[in-house]
Amino acid sequence: MKINQFLKFEPILKEKIWGGEKLMKVLSKKSDKTDVGESWEISDVPGDTSIVSNGHLKGTDLKQLIVNYKSDLVGAKTYQVFGENFPLLIKFIDAKEALSIQLHPNDELAKKRHNSFGKTEMWYVVDADKNANLIVGFKKEVTAGEYLKNLKNNTLLDILNVDAVVEGDVYFIPTGRVHAIGAGVLLAEIQQTSDITYRIYDWDRKDAEGNSRDLHTEEALNAIDYHVQDSYKTTYQKKENTASKVVSCPYFTTNILPVKNSVSVNHTDKDSFVIYMCVKGSVTFKYNEVEEVLYFGETLLVPACIKEFLIDSDEYSELLEVYIK
DSSP: OOOOSOBOBOOEEEEEEEEESHHHHTTOOOOOOSOEEEEEEEOEETTEEOBBOSGGGTTOBHHHHHHHHTHHHHOHHHHHHHTTSOOEEEEEEEESSOOOEEEOOOHHHHHHHHSSOOOOEEEEEEEEOTTOEEEEEESSOOOHHHHHHHHHTTOGGGGEEEEEOOTTOEEEEOTTOOEEEOTTEEEEEEEESOOOOEEEEOTTOOOTTSOOOOOOHHHHHTTOOOOBOSOOEEOOOOBTTBOEEEEEOSSOEEEEEEEEEEEEEEOTTOOSOEEEEEEESEEEEEETTEEEEEETTOEEEEOTTOOEEEEEEEEEEEEEEEEOO
16 A cells, blocks of 8 residues: 655654754744753654654554565665665754754765764754854864864864855765854754764763763764865756756755745656755645645655645745655
């Protein structure tokens, strides 16, 4: 039996030392906490498996969906490569305070050290306070020795690239690239399924018990990409009712899809599930007799076996469209 519905999942909310209230106040997540930093929208990370929140499959977890529906859910190629593991982790992140400066190991290093995938990721800025910023990469070429010297001298920020950001800005974060989300930024994050992070600087802050969080200085040293780029921001174009490429890499492709009135979607050229994150407005997905509304701040998964459908909107809306090549 094929899946004949669009899939929405219960958000998995994560309290963080740097988290705030925007996930609830801006994106309408449900929590009475005041330090929620992350909403895991679709997750197959062990211990944090997403559970369907709609339709006749409500209550089924993502792992069981893959076991039951295999390539009908994720696509034949994806199932061949990843088996019963979902390859992406989809999040919204609210940084009331700056996150730690960090990086992620590549697949080879993550496999060797942690028996895990690496973590290539991308950010789409949903909302940003005035003067909010992101740290991405180095602003000048440095050696490992120079990096270590700045780290020890507490002058790491002198060699890092800091960009002021606004809504709609995109940054691609390959493994090894040093990065941090600054205070006042709310963003969508698309990444490989991995929770491996090397924290290199945490602003000398303490947790509620007065303890510093662990740093991973030695592990990070040979995992960092020390090369510099002229610009780290991703440029892209928007075209109404057309999916335009934002990021494409071996792990995922992300498009931006501005919707006005109605758009007919055809994915017969893809052998993959397709994920939609609503980053502006709201839309209605329609397939046969099935309809599902996707509101601002929500995420929806279209199974690989559903190739053609309509997206309607009563207002100008924007979606991130994510799939595996």
